Amino acid sequence: MDQSELIREIKDLKVARNAVIMAHYYQEPEIQDIADFVGDSLALAQKADGTPADIIVLAGVNFMAETAKILNPAKKTLLPDPEAGCSLADSCPASQFEAFVKAHPGYTVITYVNTTAAVKGLSDIACTSSNAVQIVESLPKDEKIIFGPDRNLGNYIKSLTHRDMLVWDGACHVHEEFSLEKILELKKTHPEAKLLAHPECPKPILIVADHIGSTAALLRFSKTDTAAEYIVATESGILHQMQKSSPDKRFIPAPPKDSTCACNDCRYMKLVTLQKIYDCLRNESNEVLLDEELRLKAEKPIRRMLEISSKLGLV
Ligand code: 13P
Ligand code: SF4
Numbered sequence: 001m002d003q004s005e006l007i008r009e010i011k012d013l014k015v016a017r018n019a020v021i022m023a024h025y026y027q028e029p030e031i032q033d034i035a036d037f038v039g040d041s042l043a044l045a046q047k048a049d050g051t052p053a054d055i056i057v058l059a060g061v062n063f064m065a066e067t068a069k070i071l072n073p074a075k076k077t078l079l080p081d082p083e084a085g086c087s088l089a090d091s092c093p094a095s096q097f098e099a100f101v102k103a104h105p106g107y108t109v110i111t112y113v114n115t116t117a118a119v120k121g122l123s124d125i126a127c128t129s130s131n132a133v134q135i136v137e138s139l140p141k142d143e144k145i146i147f148g149p150d151r152n153l154g155n156y157i158k159s160l161t162h163r164d165m166l167v168w169d170g171a172c173h174v175h176e177e178f179s180l181e182k183i184l185e186l187k188k189t190h191p192e193a194k195l196l197a198h199p200e201c202p203k204p205i206l207i208v209a210d211h212i213g214s215t216a217a218l219l220r221f222s223k224t225d226t227a228a229e230y231i232v233a234t235e236s237g238i239l240h241q242m243q244k245s246s247p248d249k250r251f252i253p254a255p256p257k258d259s260t261c262a263c264n265d266c267r268y269m270k271l272v273t274l275q276k277i278y279d280c281l282r283n284e285s286n287e288v289l290l291d292e293e294l295r296l297k298a299e300k301p302i303r304r305m306l307e308i309s310s311k312l313g314l315v
Contacts, residue, residue: 006274007034013281020053021277022068024060025215026237026269031059031277038241040216041067041113042128042309048072049306057281061086061268062288066117069288070298077288080276084268086114088200091170092149094118100146104166107146108139111301114172115149117290121297126305129153129199129214131314136161138308152176156199156206175200177263178233180208182255186231193252194227198234205233205254222246236264 001009011034014021022044023035032038037047041064048056048068055076058065063086065079092111097119101109111123112132120126127135136145136157147154148168152175158165178201187193196218197209206212211221215238222230222242232239233254242251256263280286290298309315 001275001278003030003274006278010034010274010278010281013278017055017281017284018053019055019057019281020051021057021059022047024064024237024269025219025241026235026266027059027272028237028270029240030274031272032237032240034274034277035059040128040130040214042130042214043216043315044068045071045113045128045302046306046309046315051075055281055284057277058288059272059277060084061266063089063114063116065288066290066298067113067302069290070117070120070295070302073290073292073295076284078280078284079286079288080273080280081271082286084271086268087173088112088114088150088170089116089119092116092119092168094122097148097168098122100148100168104144104146107144107166109146109148110135111148112150112153113302113305117294117298119148120301121294123301124304125308126301128305130216131305131309131312132157132199133160134312134314135305135308136163136165138312139163150200152202152206153199155203156212172200172266174235174264174266175233176202177256177258177261178202178205178254179257180204182257182259183231183233184208186252186255190229190231190252192227193229193231193250194225195231195233195254196221197254201233209233218242219245222249222251234264235266235269236262237266237269 061084069077109123145165149170154167194210229250
């Protein structure tokens, strides 16, 4: 099947199965373009919550599909490639995190949604990069906090909120690989370009960034800001929506340390293809299944996050 046939078939299957395709901004452009909804991790969780569809196809990675399933236990949630994991989630094994939490009684545990259901089950509140600062600030000032798993996001939040926070030492392979040196080199040939950085980037990059935010926040900024050029330090998939929204602006992917690798592509996000979406929809395969006891434990911190976000009007 060629691409246009595949797209037609996916659209027909979506109607026949009453399915919805939700895609993260880091997906390939052709996947973002066939999705019913494209968003960041927070928006995907909000959109998945109570969807009227019978089947959710999560064009993203495992923790996103798990989150959709946790919020919709009666619905079929399909992950087009079951190998689509997350290096950040992998950097926080549940058994080690449990020991860490147990060693620090009296701490409130906040975890980024980029975690397994088991780690969510050990947490009090979940957060995403769109709401992490507000979630932390919603707690009393003297509350002691464990934050995991991303050390860059955690330390960034700590620097903004000045809270008593213990930060887990995890990281994402994409954001860790950006090269400050090469970004500064690039700035020499594009002196007017603004640097947009995701808070999962290491501190030296955040220090020189003109704007820091989640993928949705960076996209919003790129639409309303008046610069003509931007260097974008997050996964390259976001450039598709930026370019679509602002066709006259130039978006340059921030260079990774190793110029021979495509390290600003998430190797897990990029496992998803149109063919795999078609196959899983047609066969209703690669369903995400969760033990009910674990699902219930993991649901609590996500519900708390959604409640706080909705109270604060965060979308
Ligand atoms: P957001 O979707 O919160 O911007 O996070 C980026 C990310 O790394 C998702 O895997
Ligand atoms: Fe995980 Fe990083 Fe890929 Fe996001 S970009 S899914 S944090 S590995």
